[in-house]
Amino acid sequence: MVSIKDIARQAGMSASTVSRVANGKKHVSSDKRQRILQLIEETGYVPNKAARAMVLKKTSSVGLVIPDTFNIFQRELFSIIERSLESFGYYTMFFFSKFEDISEENCLNKLKAENLDGIILLHEMKNSAFYEYLNKIGIPAVTATFRFPGIPAIHVNEEQAAADAVNHLVSLGHRDIVMISGDGFTFGRQRADGFFQALTEADMDLDDNRVVFVRNYTAEFGMYGMRELLLRRGGGRNFTALFAATDELAIGAIRGLQDAGMRVPEDVSVVGFDDVDISSYVIPRLTTVRQPIKEIGEQTALALHRSITGNSVVPEDQILPYRLIIRESTRAV
Amino acid sequence: MVSIKDIARQAGMSASTVSRVANGKKHVSSDKRQRILQLIEETGYVPNKAARAMVLKKTSSVGLVIPDTFNIFQRELFSIIERSLESFGYYTMFFFSKFEDISEENCLNKLKAENLDGIILLHEMKNSAFYEYLNKIGIPAVTATFRFPGIPAIHVNEEQAAADAVNHLVSLGHRDIVMISGDGFTFGRQRADGFFQALTEADMDLDDNRVVFVRNYTAEFGMYGMRELLLRRGGGRNFTALFAATDELAIGAIRGLQDAGMRVPEDVSVVGFDDVDISSYVIPRLTTVRQPIKEIGEQTALALHRSITGNSVVPEDQILPYRLIIRESTRAV
């Protein structure tokens, strides 16, 4: 590894001068600057980040905490955030965390060791120790797609969005609607709440048997959820519509339906949530709730940047607009 | 941030003693050790990684270079690698890179600044400067899913696997087979080569018009590719089977077929590649080539670990077995 001293020695100057050049500071004669620049170019010298972080007491890095088993939506989101953060000059470090105490503790320790400038959570924590730590050291933090008291959040109104999705089904004449949701994230609960709210407003029967909560928001568990629903309802001909808490869940559920000899949307209408890439290509194309993923990502990065630099207003919660995208998986009863 | 000095001061001992305890070294009396451990617990002290890296001259971190627009297969793979690396005690840093000179240069600079213990590439580089750098500084490196001369690689025989996929189609009686592949990764070329090889062996016509290369390996581009193919073939009734270079491409292509009024597998059989999660849930379930993703990930981490510790044989190229998974998207003509 070529260090600042190597450059200084080769140039016959001091490390200070090299440092000034490397950081674009003034007060260096242009001939020396030229010479050093040339040496940097030749040797491919790049300042060591660890050493820099130590003296500067900041890392220009932000930590992005994401679920260990992130779904397609979350994957798209973190790419956007990463790119956006980069445009502000931050380097993004990813921290994968399971929804378990031990994994969270592990994640927290890694985070602590890094001396980050800020933290973004895409993923709520089971253990409040995490939030307490953020609070205690006063590190800038932002949450995306969910909120936690005291931390600025960027998200949509999950409950309302879910209710709207269900209302679409109701407006199509469906009277017997079921739902598959999941554990581990608040949005699973919120979307289920929206579901019940819409049912209530439509004056429909809302026994708990209408919702099954599965372990993961994936296609695999969507299929299991559907099997469970079919079992509960004794073969299933008695519901005509399904609301799935994510598009992946919806895709798996449609598979389960198909396996049981039911077609979508002829026999059962299905609405998903997220409007993930693949949703507009599967058969049938999915009716779903589109989250403004680009805006969520960009606003999250911006809010954190503001919070880090501190030279503008403290960012507040931002609730962004969603949109119901009607495609082929729903139809009138 | 609580530092080693804070602990030392509170304990009334020297930093060395605290360091010894924090690193589980011997030669500390058990009462002092107790006291320090307690303090560490209370304060939540975690050694600063940057400072540690500086004196140790190693970071216990490995860089994982992945494509900016990673597909589902690559996403699954990097999770596995990350977990596996963690079990060896490494922290993984992700570096997203586009297949462009500037992005690669950017990525290389970040890499250099980090002083990594090793590097894993999931993604080939356009510019050879990248490989030259690895070589020059002699940093341990491993490539996964592709190979570059001089760097140990973990991968399947892409060409042979593709040929097998096509042979399956041939054995089903298909005589007019087309393909959608992509740019930017060698595997796109290799899978196309396997396609041509199988066609040759089956003594079939192999004009270049049979393959369309799209820009990305996503469902979106799979659909575009199919449209292009349909255009070329004047409406399309004259091919009965498709080989898609990835499952996502296959899903998009099936959508394109469906939109043109053709059904899979009744009118056209489709084979994908990768056996991504979603492939066993979509309609129709995809026939595809399964890469041993878990083994690829684990062997990659292991090979790098060996290369870093240097206390075992230098790892060599490993070619892992693939498997053709026959599901619903293919049938006899």
Added chain:
DNA sequence: ATGAAAGCGCTAACAT
């Protein structure tokens, strides 16, 4: 404009 020196948090070598 330039260099010398101090110090960031940590570990290891060297005393004691």
Added chain:
DNA sequence: ATGTTAGCGCTTTCAT
């Protein structure tokens, strides 16, 4: 067993 010291690569006073 424990403390003192030096030094990792860098930036930033502070002299000159």
